[in-house]
Amino acid sequence: MVFLCKFLPKRKIYLEYTCMYMYICIVKLEQAIQSNKFKNEMHKASLNILYTAWWLKTQMSKVLKEFGLTHEQYNVLRILKGKYPEQLCVKDISCRMIEKSSNVPRIIDRLVIKKLVKRADSPTDKRETVITLTQAGLAVLAASTESVNQLMDEMVRMENREAEQLNVLLERLRGAEV
Amino acid sequence: MVFLCKFLPKRKIYLEYTCMYMYICIVKLEQAIQSNKFKNEMHKASLNILYTAWWLKTQMSKVLKEFGLTHEQYNVLRILKGKYPEQLCVKDISCRMIEKSSNVPRIIDRLVIKKLVKRADSPTDKRETVITLTQAGLAVLAASTESVNQLMDEMVRMENREAEQLNVLLERLRGAEV
DNA sequence: AATAAATAGATGTATATACACTTAAATAAA
DNA sequence: TTTATTTAAGTGTATATACATCTATTTATT
Numbered sequence: 509m510v511f512l513c514k515f516l517p518k519r520k521i522y523l524e525y526t527c528m529y530m531y532i533c534i535v536k537l538e539q540a541i542q543s544n545k546f547k548n549e550m551h552k553a554s555l556n557i558l559y560t561a562w563w564l565k566t567q568m569s570k571v572l573k574e575f576g577l578t579h580e581q582y583n584v585l586r587i588l589k590g591k592y593p594e595q596l597c598v599k600d601i602s603c604r605m606i607e608k609s610s611n612v613p614r615i616i617d618r619l620v621i622k623k624l625v626k627r628a629d630s631p632t633d634k635r636e637t638v639i640t641l642t643q644a645g646l647a648v649l650a651a652s653t654e655s656v657n658q659l660m661d662e663m664v665r666m667e668n669r670e671a672e673q674l675n676v677l678l679e680r681l682r683g684a685e686v
Numbered sequence: 687m688v689f690l691c692k693f694l695p696k697r698k699i700y701l702e703y704t705c706m707y708m709y710i711c712i713v714k715l716e717q718a719i720q721s722n723k724f725k726n727e728m729h730k731a732s733l734n735i736l737y738t739a740w741w742l743k744t745q746m747s748k749v750l751k752e753f754g755l756t757h758e759q760y761n762v763l764r765i766l767k768g769k770y771p772e773q774l775c776v777k778d779i780s781c782r783m784i785e786k787s788s789n790v791p792r793i794i795d796r797l798v799i800k801k802l803v804k805r806a807d808s809p810t811d812k813r814e815t816v817i818t819l820t821q822a823g824l825a826v827l828a829a830s831t832e833s834v835n836q837l838m839d840e841m842v843r844m845e846n847r848e849a850e851q852l853n854v855l856l857e858r859l860r861g862a863e864v
Numbered sequence: 865a866a867t868a869a870a871t872a873g874a875t876g877t878a879t880a881t882a883c884a885c886t887t888a889a890a891t892a893a894a
Numbered sequence: 895t896t897t898a899t900t901t902a903a904g905t906g907t908a909t910a911t912a913c914a915t916c917t918a919t920t921t922a923t924t
Contacts, residue, residue: 536857549846558742566786612903633890635888666731677848677852679714744882785911787912789910791875792875813918
């Protein structure tokens with residue numbers, strides 16, 4: 509059972525939980541945002557996507573925190589791993605970020621301080637900086653990825669077929685542009 | 687056609703677009719994050735949800751910016767409207783936020799400065815503050831909601847049946863906890 | 865009634881997002 | 895070859911998130 513709450517109440521007769529401490533296992537959107545006034549199913553779906561993304565991020569961040577990583581720092585490390593041992597410049601990382609408007613130079617600043625990545629000038633283009641994973645970065649990434657995968661396995665029990673269908677629908681949603 | 691880019695290039699032979707200016711109409715996740723290494727369909731689905739949420743927020747924020755609102759400020763206004771003319775305390779708003787960890791007191795600070803909401807002490811509980819929409823708040827909300835709805839109609843062409851199915855799958859995902 | 869526990873809201877700090885802007889370098893066009 | 899355009903990375907500012915902590919107040923328990 510996964511909780512968002514910091515503590516379980518000591519009293520026999522509980523007071524109301526504040527929303528911050530409320531169980532994260534609430535499933536229904538209507539209950540999570542305490543509203544059932546949706547313009548239509550598409551409106552509900554957009555709120556559902558935003559809520560599910562928050563839910564996923566919150567769960568993952570709890571695990572990543574044990575490794576001193578934020579969700580975004582983890583994303584940068586994974587991108588670097590994807591091409592390892594090749595080096596990537598800041599732009600290459602930005603392009604691969606899930607949230608495109610992330611400020612990659614500053615995320616890298618923090619990873620450099622923790623000695624998980626190294627910055628160097630590019631030999632081919634003097635405007636560029638190239639980023640490399642350090643051995644420490646590789647180790648932290650491996651350990652945290654294992655924990656994240658374990659969390660996902662515990663948390664989400666979805667049929668492969670259902671996940672496939674979800675992927676189709678999400679791309680259908682984004683692609684519906686005319 | 688919706689762009690993320692600030693400008694269209696003046697040159698005949700274009701240089702590469704930087705990722706920040708790249709078209710937002712990329713549909714395929716593989717292309718958007720330039721990776722096709724997914725552990726399984728569920729892993730891909732989780733990235734797809736995070737990316738789609740970012741995409742939705744980015745699109746909506748562009749519209750809301752014309753009204754001087756952030757996505758979160760808009761969410762607070764909508765929640766207040768949902769119970770209008772009833773007043774809500776900060777906790778009631780927090781519970782209804784899509785992103786539960788939002789810091790509602792500070793979002794309200796900014797809405798108060800813009801005179802879109804009013805703060806007052808609760809008569810029944812001295813710890814509480816009650817928040818009310820002002821006439822200006824109602825007006826800005828009505829206008830911005832119209833624009834947002836219009837955007838959604840233009841942007842997303844999804845069958846009602848598909849949106850329903852998407853809602854089922856998202857709740858299935860969150861509810862799959864054991 | 866006195867005390868312990870919990871709540872409501874606010875505040876402080878580190879990190880991240882959104883967006884505008886700057887500088888140096890690279891590239892296309894004149 | 896000179897100039898205009900574009901790119902890469904970084905910086906500054908306002909806002910938001912994540913999380914811990916504080917104070918006043920309310921509620922349950924003793």
